[in-house]
Amino acid sequence: MPQDTVDLLVCATCRSASPANPLAMPDPDTRPGAQLVRALHDAAPEGVRIISVDCLSNCSRGCTIALRKSGAWTYVYGNLTPELHVTTILEGAQKYRDAENGLVPWRERPEHFRKNCIARIPPLEAPNV
Amino acid sequence: MPQDTVDLLVCATCRSASPANPLAMPDPDTRPGAQLVRALHDAAPEGVRIISVDCLSNCSRGCTIALRKSGAWTYVYGNLTPELHVTTILEGAQKYRDAENGLVPWRERPEHFRKNCIARIPPLEAPNV
Numbered sequence: 164m165p166q167d168t169v170d171l172l173v174c175a176t177c178r179s180a181s182p183a184n185p186l187a188m189p190d191p192d193t194r195p196g197a198q199l200v201r202a203l204h205d206a207a208p209e210g211v212r213i214i215s216v217d218c219l220s221n222c223s224r225g226c227t228i229a230l231r232k233s234g235a236w237t238y239v240y241g242n243l244t245p246e247l248h249v250t251t252i253l254e255g256a257q258k259y260r261d262a263e264n265g266l267v268p269w270r271e272r273p274e275h276f277r278k279n280c281i282a283r284i285p286p287l288e289a290p291n292v
Numbered sequence: 293m294p295q296d297t298v299d300l301l302v303c304a305t306c307r308s309a310s311p312a313n314p315l316a317m318p319d320p321d322t323r324p325g326a327q328l329v330r331a332l333h334d335a336a337p338e339g340v341r342i343i344s345v346d347c348l349s350n351c352s353r354g355c356t357i358a359l360r361k362s363g364a365w366t367y368v369y370g371n372l373t374p375e376l377h378v379t380t381i382l383e384g385a386q387k388y389r390d391a392e393n394g395l396v397p398w399r400e401r402p403e404h405f406r407k408n409c410i411a412r413i414p415p416l417e418a419p420n421v
Contacts, residue, residue, distance in 0.1 A: 172414065220367075220412040229413055238349075239368075239411045282368045282411050283349040284358055285301065 167232040168210050169260045171252070173200045175215045177225030196226050198245040203252060211256045221281050230256060234288055235265030239281040251275050296361040297339050298389045300381070302329045304344045306354030325355050327374040332381060340385045350410050359385055363417055364394030368410040380404050 177196030191197060200215045207213050221227040224241035226248075231237035238259070243252065251273045258267045264286065269277065306325030320326060329344045336342050350356040353370035355377075360366035367388070372381065380402045387396045393415065398406065 170416075216414055218412070220409045227411070229411070231413070231416075237366075237413055239413070280349045282356070282358070283347070284360070284366055284368070284413065285345055287299075287360075 167235070167260065168212060169230060169232045169256060170214055171203065171207070171211050171256050172214050172216045172219065172229040172231070173203060174217075174219040174221070174225060174227040175200050176218045177222070177227050195245055199226050199228075199243065199249070199252075202245050202249045206249065206253055208253060208257050208260070210260050211253075224279075224281060227281070228252060230259045230265065232260070232265060234286050235259075235262075236286060237284040238265065238276075239283070240276055240279050241281045242279045243275070248275060296364070296389065297341060298359060298361045298385060299343055300332065300336070300340050300385050301343050301345045301348065301358040301360070302332060303346075303348040303350070303354060303356040304329050305347045306351070306356050324374055328355050328357075328372065328378070328381075331374050331378045335378065335382055337382060337386050337389070339389050340382075353408070353410060356410070357381060359388045359394065361389070361394060363415050364388075364391075365415060366413040367394065367405075368412070369405055369408050370410045371408045372404070377404060 175196045176194065178194055203213045219227045219229060221239065221241050226243040227239065227241045228243060229237060229239045255273045255276045258271060259265050304325045305323065307323055332342045348356045348358060350368065350370050355372040356368065356370045357372060358366060358368045384402045384405045387400060388394050
């Protein structure tokens with residue numbers, strides 16, 4: 164069971180895909196993305212480093228995270244909210260941390276991850292696997 | 293003007309976002325993604341390595357490519373077709389190759405790239421920039 168350190172990148176700028184009031188311009192500190200960063204920081208599992216990022220450029224399907232580690236596929240997930248998905252994200256991050264090449268078997272992925280994968284990038288070491 | 297080698301990852305499995313016949317199951321070699329791989333291989337600029345990837349997991353907005361290089365942001369772009377976008381992709385790849393950190397100024401990006409960025413991932417070396 165590999166235990167590489169995982170980067171859990173969290174877009175702090177995300178407003179969420181369907182804000183109640185799309186014209187609202189929330190303060191940067193109260194945006195859903197920033198709330199998600201704080202909630203994940205408070206509960207980060209061993210071997211998972213929470214990193215706040217200014218923009219992961221998935222603005223129409225935020226909130227957004229990405230998981231990466233050395234030698235593994237990088238995954239981007241979207242349509243997340245700080246109210247509903249902190250536990251889901253932590254579960255998915257732990258499974259990713261423990262999976263060889265970051266490849267968690269489909270059925271073992273959290274349902275939200277299965278339905279809201281935005282993109283994935285192959286590892287530098289073996290890009291055409 | 294940095295000249296790092298760029299990986300231009302191309303999803304060979306993509307069928308395109310809106311196929312004329314969504315029930316059609318084209319042969320793997322005739323899928324739009326595979327056609328895009330071949331077209332880009334034939335025209336790859338200096339310093340840009342075309343890499344065919346089985347799936348970049350952006351299936352609802354294919355065809356899909358990703359650009360990455362050492363020390364730079366990785367970008368994923370979608371809604372591409374082999375008929376319309378080979379020149380656009382090559383132009384965008386060359387600008388990415390020549391840009392520090394992979395950050396091409398907004399106005400200099402091809403219009404399709406501006407409107408169809410799926411996600412971006414920060415460089416390993418400075419993930420919270």
